[in-house]
Amino acid sequence: MILAGDVGGTKANLAFYSLKNTRLHLLVQKQYPSNGYADLHELIAEFIQETQLNADHVCIAVAGPVVDGSCHATNLPWVIDAGLLAKRLNLKNVELMNDLEANAHGIYELTDDDFVTINKGDIKKHGNVGVISAGTGLGEAGIIWEDRKMRPFASEGGHCDFAPNGPLQFELLQYLQKKFDHVSCERVLSGQGLRNIYDFLRDQNKYPQPEWLAASLNAGDAPSIISKHGLKGETEICVEALNIFTDIYGAEAGNLALKLMATGGIYIGGGIAPKMIAKLKEPRFLKAFLEKGRLRNVLETIQIKVIMNDKTALLGAARCALMHAGIFHHIGAV
Template sequence: MNLNPKFPLYLPGVKNGNNNVSIIGANLREDITTLGYYVSENGGIEIKFQNSYHTKEFSSFSAVLKKFIEDRQLQDVKRLGLAVPGPVIDGKSSPARLNWGLDVEEYKRDFGFDRVYMLNDLEATAYGMGLLEDSDLDAIYTSDHPEKGNVAILAPGNGLGEAGYYFDGKYLRPFATEGGHSEFSPRTNVEVEFYQFLNNIYGIVSWENVLSKTGLFNIYRFLRDVKRHPEPEWLSDRLANGNFTEEIYRAAVEDDVMICKITLETFLEFLAREANNLTLKLKATGGLLISGDIPQLIQKYIDKEKFYEKFKISDKMEDMLRNIPIHLVTKDKGALHGIALYSAYFQE
């Protein structure tokens, strides 16, 4: 896997060689933790193999790492990189979705790695996007007058990931945010009802309570329980026994179920609005990338023109917003490849 020159990532080790460096990359999620063994070569990375483990079956990340090393009979691996679903401060993290405390110095000491890196998972994903091919991007909106500048990344999945690239005039430098935990604000009378519904559940209502797999369920049950949209009995059974997001999408597209169609349309309207918020806050004149499990699943349902019209609504900034290209990442190289790439070529 080689870097796409359209993503000029700041990775100084690429120029310095850093070939044949062995790396374990790890993507930690609340359901599945995936580890891969990589070797750096020619300014890119090659994955040799990967294993996935059920996160809740392990008491610590060290236990998962030990299992992976034993399963694959690995020896003398030089570097370790971790992508984690939460903030990383001074090489430590305690993600809310995991029961693990994480510390890079612990893994360096106990496993003998030369270097250990840990990034927020969406920051790691931002590095992984440097490995995308042009065909992996679906244009939602292209500008006649695009500008160079910062780039925003919005990724609804298990949670709501938000990150960006700072453009320094030559390179793109990924950075993490915890913007998904900023407070959601309603705009219409119905949204005020929705806010009150969520406020009774959560107290503080964050954008993650709206734009995530849980958020999709929150929209659906608000429509069902508060607005009294009918739910077919057969759908109730499918939602209880299947993958909720997939079943909502299937019922909207294949079965033309009104409550599911409104659920997806409401979700996409909120996605356009938070995309607007993030783009303005980062002054992301270089573009907006939308990633994450949910947008990728419902890609064919997205009305691109309607999304763009919702996205560009602003009090005074429509001129800036209308020049910002928007792309959906259809084949996410993901946090696992991204943390391996970072571990191979980043230099302090």
């Protein structure tokens, strides 16, 4: 029995899986508001109590850097220690891993129906792969080809400096520098990042903010509201905020592709991309991805796919639980 978790800054997905004929089979899965719990122990304890199931192998994917079995969650006030968590839950062992590394593992549990292709490219069977996911935060990871196996690895690339393109994005950077000590890419490429872009357009008088929209943003989920009206083309300020967000997403995906020489493809995960798939299919995303000067011809050959399955990290965590138990090995040639 495998207990897997995908814990982000907004929500947490927990599930029990069984293994049948080398395939993972979901037994039960539940979602919780992660910011509604004092710590991860409390959240997992509630799930175990509700399901009345026991785990032989446990792996939890968390949004943040995992070092020596410990993680200070990026967007939650939690410090998570795998050893302490196992002791408090009376479990034999708990593995912690970065959520984007889990996403990378989970890709190999998906089928063609779980993807939407943005750029067909010329995929190399044994090429490196990049994974980028905007959600509550911005995660980035990679998969390298080594010793005839694909090996996913974590990074904290989402916290690298935001690199603006064009005069408007330079103005955006200058605006955000007055608000934050460090303007990372996550400050503009995440749920809150979309809100930051919107606030910039409003505060710098680029576009008017309708009174009804101001009231709606104050009362509800601002990023979702901005995205909704931007996708419908209903409100100029929302449309432009989403345009800038899409441009930055494409540019950062291109940056990751070059850093990893990701000839095996770029996968776009996270909770935001599937909701704005129509926008990502527009020419502006690919245009921003490709605009890398002398290396444009390299990027034109790189396949880009959007992951539509929101349980990918959960599947990856389950897979890694079995790997740590010696039941699965590192991903083979695919």
